[in-house]
Amino acid sequence: MKDKLITKNYIEILAANFLLFFGFWLLMPVLPFYLAEVFDANKTTIGAVLSCYTIAALCIRPFSGYLLDTFARKPLYLLAYFTFTAIFGGYLIAGTLTLFILFRIIHGVSFGMVTAEIPLSLISCLLHVVGKD
Secondary structure (H helix, E strand, O other): OOOOOOOHHHHHHHHHHHHHHHHHHHHOOOHHHHHHHHOOOOHHHHHHHHHHHHHHHHHHHHHHHHHHHHOOHHHHHHHHHHHHHHHHHHHHHOOOHHHHHHHHHHHHHHHHHHHHHHHHHHHHHHHHHHOOO
């Protein structure tokens, strides 16, 4: 019997990836308006706050590969994914712009960790099928 390329694990990884980016892109268009209304931030401040996310994600990526190779991948992935999801609620409870920036940095770190793990998980799922030939 030939192994299937599309397995339950493969579908779960794709669904998690879709939800991750869906949540990210759902928040992006409204976040500048939220910062302007709630924190009375100007355009420069809004740009700086939004860039904290990307900078944090870029800074963690070199270290995330090492962490994923050193420690068990699944618990680390689940922790990063849970943190990514929980921070959405943190934006609502942030009372100051400084706390909002801190949440934004933590959100970027968790995004960097999760997006570094997803390709590795997909490759391991696919290699399981391809390696049997």
